[in-house]
Amino acid sequence: MRDLDLALKHVPLRAPAPLFERPQPPKGVFTSQRGFMRALGLLAVLLVAVLPFMDASRYTMSIATSALIYVMLCMGLNVVVGYAGLLDLGYIAFFAVGAYVSGIFTTVLGWPMWAALIATIIACITAGIIIGAPTLRLRSDYLAIVTLGFGEIIRITANNLKITGGPSGIHGIPSWSFGPWSFDDGFSLLGIDFPERVVFYYFVALVVIVVGVIGAGRLAKGRLGRAWKAVRDDEDAAEAMGINTYIAKISAYIIGAVWAGMAGQLMATHLSAISPNSFQFLYSALILMAVVLGGMGSTPGVIIGALFVSLAPELLRDFAEWRYLIFGVLLVVVMLFRPSGLWPATAVLPWLRRSRPTPPAFTEATAVPASIMESVDGTPTTDAHEGDRA
C-alpha cells in the first residue's frame, strides 16, 4: 500500500480507501479480452513469420513488406486520428520526411544506416513539432486543411530541391550492414535459400512493426494515452481535468511522426529508391481510410484496415482495370454495414459481453409523496454509505 502511495505525486487531497476489494479480473485466453488479444497477436506474428518459408518469391515478399509498412503507418496515424482525434490529411508527409532523411543521409552524406536512423527520428520529431505547433488552436475542418497543405508542401519541396533528386528522387540507398556483412549478401536458413534482400527487410519490418504496434498500444493505455482520448472526447473537459491539451496534442503529433518516419526509413531501404510520386495525397487518404475502415483507436481494427487497403488492390489484380472500382464498392459496403469500423475500439468479444441490468422502472411505490418533499432534513453525516443512491 505504501508503495502505491509513493507512485503518486504529493497531493493535498487523497481518496478514501475503496470500500471493498474488487475481484481480480480473469486472465485466461478465453476468459479475458486482454488474454485473447495477446494470443491472437502472437498467432498473427507467428503466421507472418512463417510466410517466407512458404513462399519467398520476390513478388510475395515485396507485397508483404509493403503491407507491413502500411501497418506501421496506420498505427502512427491511429495515434493522431484515433486516439487524439486530430484529423490529419497530410500524414504521408512524415513518411516522406523519414524516407528522404534516411535516403539523403546515407547516399549524399554517406552516413551509416544506424546514424541515419537517429537523424530520421530527430527530423521526424522536429517535423511533428513544426506541423503540430501552428495547428494546436485549430479544430476539425481547419486542422484538416492545414495538414493537407503541409503534406503537399513536403511533396512539392522534394520535387523541386536538388538534394532530394527532384522528380526522379534518390537511387541506390544502401542496405543495413554489420561490419563486412550486409543485407545484400543473402543467407540460407533451414535448407531454404533467401537470396534477396527483400526477405531480410521483411523480417526487419516485422520486428519494427511488432515493436511499433505494442509501443503504440502501451502508450494508449497509460497516462499519455488517457490524455489523448480525453482531448478527443472533449477538449474543454480534458483541460478542466488538469490535462494540458497543447502538450497532449503535440505529443500525439510527435509520436505519429516518429512512427511514420520509421516506416519511411523501412521503405527507403527496402526499395533502395524513393521519388516524390510515392508521397502523393492519395496515400494520405488511403492510410486515413485504412484507420477509419478498421476502427479508429482500435489496434486490431487498424491492422486489419491496413492489410485490407494494401492487399486488396493486389488480390484484385485479376480484375485488371476494374480493380479500383471493385475496391471502392467494397469500401462503401463495409462502411454501410460497419459504420464504426471493422473492429471498433469499443468492441467486446461476444462471449465476454456483460448483460446490463435495466434500472428499476418508476412505479407508484418508488414515487415520493409530495408531503415528504416539504419536510426533508439533510443532517450531515459521516457515514461512508451516505452518498449512496437513496
Add this chain to the structure above:
Amino acid sequence: MSALLEVRDLRLQFGGVTAVDGLSFEVREGEILAVIGPNGAGKTSAFNCISGFYLPTAGAVVFDGKAIVRAVPELWRRLGLVNLLQSFGLYRVLPSRVTKWGMARTFQNLRLFRELSVLENVTTAMHANLREGFWATLLHTPGYRRAEAACVREARGWLDFVGFEDDEQLYVTQLPYGEQRRVEIARALATSPKLLLLDEPAAGLNFNEKQALMRLIRKIRGLGVAVVLIEHDMGLVMELAERIVVLNYGKEIADGAPEVVKRDPAVIEAYLGVDESEDA
C-alpha cells in the same frame, strides 16, 4: 478564516454584451457557497472566468495566493496580438494549470469522456498527480505498474466515495443520468482539489437523487474542500449553502447567509419583479 478564492471587479464583455459586470466575492476555506441568479445573470460566465476558460476583460481572480488573470503588456494590446498570444497559452493561466493548483469544476451539461469507461474517466482526471514517464510507459517498468495500480485504487476510492455502485467498466453513455452526475463529481474530485466548482449539479435529478447529492456535497466539505455551486433549486441552495451570492445582469446584488438573502428586497425584485400595482 482566510480567503481561498478572491474575485475582484470581474468584468467580462462579449462585444457589446456585458456578461459579468464588476463581480466581487470571496470563498473561504472549506465553506459551501452558492451562486444564484435568474437565467442569463452571468453565473456560468463567471465560473468560466474563474476556472481559466474565459479571459475576463478586467478584474482579478486570485486562487490560493496565485493570480489566475494575467496582465498583458500594452504593446501586444496595441498590436492586436492579445488573442493570438493567449490562444497559444501565453499571458494567461490555462485551465489545466488552474486545476493543478487545486480548483476542480464540473460542467452544466455533463461533459464526461463518452468513449471511455467509468473507471477510465476518473483515472484520466488523475493525470497531473501521476508519476509516469514516457519510457516507463513503453517498457512497462515496475514503477509504471505501481503508478497504474495506485491510480486505479484512488479512482475506485472516489467512485465509492460518491456512491457509484454500478459496473465501473461500463461506458458512461450506458449510465442513467443521475449516475453520470456522480461520475462527473468523482472525476472532479480525482484531481485532488481544494475548491470544487459545481455548475448546476442538481439539474435533471429527481428528489431522491437531490437528497443524495446534498449529502454528498456535505461529505465533500467534510474532506476540507470548499464547494461553490451554481444552482436553480432554491430548496437545495437554502438548505445547503452557508453563504449565498446573488447575481443579476452580471452584477452582484446580494451576498450573505441564506436567511438574509431570502429577505433581501433586491433579490426578491430580481426573481419576482416589482409589484407595480403596489407602487401606484
